[in-house]
Amino acid sequence: MRAALSVKLPRPALAGALALSLALTAAACGTGGLSTGGDVSRGKQIFMTTGKCAGCHTLAAAGASGTIGPNLDNAFSAVRKQGFKQSTIQQVVADQIRIPLQPVSCPSTSSQASTVKCAPGSPVTPTGSPVMPANLVKGNDLTDVAAFVATCAGNQNDPACRSSGSKITATAGKDIFQQAGCGSCHTLKDAGATGTVGPNLDQLKPPYARIVKQVTNGGAIMPAFKTKLTPAQIQAVARYVSSVAGK
Numbered sequence: 630m631r632a633a634l635s636v637k638l639p640r641p642a643l644a645g646a647l648a649l650s651l652a653l654t655a656a657a658c659g660t661g662g663l664s665t666g667g668d669v670s671r672g673k674q675i676f677m678t679t680g681k682c683a684g685c686h687t688l689a690a691a692g693a694s695g696t697i698g699p700n701l702d703n704a705f706s707a708v709r710k711q712g713f714k715q716s717t718i719q720q721v722v723a724d725q726i727r728i729p730l731q732p733v734s735c736p737s738t739s740s741q742a743s744t745v746k747c748a749p750g751s752p753v754t755p756t757g758s759p760v761m762p763a764n765l766v767k768g769n770d771l772t773d774v775a776a777f778v779a780t781c782a783g784n785q786n787d788p789a790c791r792s793s794g795s796k797i798t799a800t801a802g803k804d805i806f807q808q809a810g811c812g813s814c815h816t817l818k819d820a821g822a823t824g825t826v827g828p829n830l831d832q833l834k835p836p837y838a839r840i841v842k843q844v845t846n847g848g849a850i851m852p853a854f855k856t857k858l859t860p861a862q863i864q865a866v867a868r869y870v871s872s873v874a875g876k
Contacts, residue, residue, distance in 0.1 A: 664723035667776025684810020690781035690790040706783025719779035802869025819873035840867035
């Protein structure tokens with residue numbers, strides 16, 4: 630798998646690599662027990678509101694457009710076309726949450742595919758995405774999220790999968806930080822966030838103006854939030870982070 634990442638793979642090859650990894654996981658499922666049943670509606674709410682899923686992945690049924698992790702609509706649409714049953718997809722999702730793909734070392738910049746953007750030497754998945762922490766959700770929450778993704782990823786024809794949007798309505802900085810999924814990427818003690826994909830905000834202690842600019846326009850692997858948050862919300866979350874980081 631290291632060799633696959635060290636060459637300049639075109640987008641279809643990267644998508645194929647992800648589909649293959651899902652297929653291999655399905656063949657060896659059972660890493661934490663069978664995942665059956667689950668409440669699709671509740672799983673959708675958890676996916677949208679915990680900040681641990683929607684902040685990283687694209688999934689139309691959840692109104693999520695994260696670019697840090699794999700696009701779940703694309704990945705599972707391909708898997709469905711290969712004939713995988715929904716029960717198998719649910720097991721794959723549950724196992725990936727429990728024990729994500731083992732990381733490989735990001736290759737040198739000159740060896741990266743045009744669709745791969747990672748820091749050389751950093752731990753990434755075989756497709757170049759940041760490594761997802763294990764057990765982001767557990768118990769019934771895990772079952773419900775797995776059921777939702779298995780039902781709706783790449784399959785919006787099901788009535789349960791029609792997007793109702795995921796508009797962030799919070800006005801307080803801390804609430805915006807949590808609803809926008811900032812904690813899935815960043816560490817910030819005051820918010821109870823322990824993300825490791827992006828900079829540790831307690832260590833970085835970014836000033837207000839820098840946060841406003843970064844949240845508005847994005848940068849590196851961080852998406853822009855100017856279409857998801859109002860200017861007032863961006864300013865509120867910037868005031869919050871700049872006032873509590875490192876304390």
